[in-house]
Amino acid sequence: MRTRAIVGGALVLIAALSGCAAGSPPTPAPTLPSGVTVELQQLRSDVSSRQAEVHVVNGSDAALTVGEVRVEDPRFERPSARVIADRVSTVPAGGAVDIRVQLAAVDCDAPDDGDARVVLEIVRDAGTVEAAASAPDPVGFLAPLHARECLEEQLADAAGLAFTGFTASAPGDPASLELTVTPTGSAAAAITGIERTNLLDFAAPDDDDLYPLDVAVAADETSPVVVAVPIIPFRCDPHAVQEDKRGTIFDVQISLDGKPGEIELFVGEELRGRILTWVGQWCGFGG
Structure with a gap:
């Protein structure tokens, strides 16, 4: 009886050691x-x-x-x-x-x-x-990020948003940033405006941080809507471009089921490079 107890205890110990050796977290x-x-x-x-x-x-x-x-x-x-x-x-x-x-x-x-x-x-x-x-x-940052990205998921049921083109301009003239709204045909939404960034402003007659878009998407609509947003540099100090982190991330105001909200929309790496190059040339310090 004693021998059996000793053997049983040894087996339990070996099994425990084997579990550790197997790399259990x-x-x-x-x-x-x-x-x-x-x-x-x-x-x-x-x-x-x-x-x-x-x-x-x-x-x-x-x-x-x-x-x-x-x-x-x-x-x-x-x-x-x-x-x-x-x-x-x-x-x-x-x-x-x-x-x-x-x-x-x-x-x-x-x-x-x-x-x-x-x-x-x-x-x-x-x-x-x-x-x-x-x-x-x-x-x-975590709570706003969660709220914003969940709002983006809801918006995706109604439409996709993306910056799809950029046309540079000569110094003094506005460039054109192309925003494409692609309805899904499944839900309604409204894209009401876009806010300037710490690097880019809008060539608009009024001095406002918000550029109105007023794009309404119907639940049965599927045709893309392209909006040309006229932009100019908000600032022309070289370090603003050299140290840019958020200058090409726009806050876009939307409305879902009558409730206003805001999402962030990045232009993407390819357009970001072209825009930063244009800012440097427009401001007179680019190559």
Whole structure:
């Protein structure tokens, strides 16, 4: 009887060790190591690529090595992971590191308000362990991003929006930025206006930040509508172009079911390059 108990216990131990050897994911610890804190940030350069930064501050007296990183948030369909997989980051004692993550698709069944947590894989000589902590969002970008992208999903049921062309102009004259609205024939919507950016303004008779569009899409409509938006540089200091991050991302005002809203629309990398070149030439500092 005693022998059988010893053998049974040994088998349980072997099975447990085998499970560890098979690479079962570690259970996240409730907190990060003492002195280590995290928060979420989104830089201007992260917006168009839908990325964010996990800002890790190491307030301990020993270096911290971080492997896998993921952000878990009910407002997204799955965890958001490192942009560059398998990278390892070392955070020196008293230092800080920003680790870029690719945001997952939003889950529009979830409310805009929610709590995010960060899970870090901490690499040690004896192996790795996962530690988790609630991640503050001091700038407050997550809730607006969720609301905006869910609004974009609703708009997509009615129409697709895209910048589809750009015609440069001589200095002093407005260029033309082409916006195409493509109805789906399934729902109604209204595209009411587009706001200037920190780099581009509108060549309009009135001094207004909003250029009216007034494009109404009927539920049974499928014919594309093309709008030529006259633009001029909002500013002509060279560093505005050289350091541009959001100058070609426009806020577009829409209305769905009578409710106003706002989405962001990027011109795309190809048009962005052409527009920045034109701004430099229009302002007299381009090649």
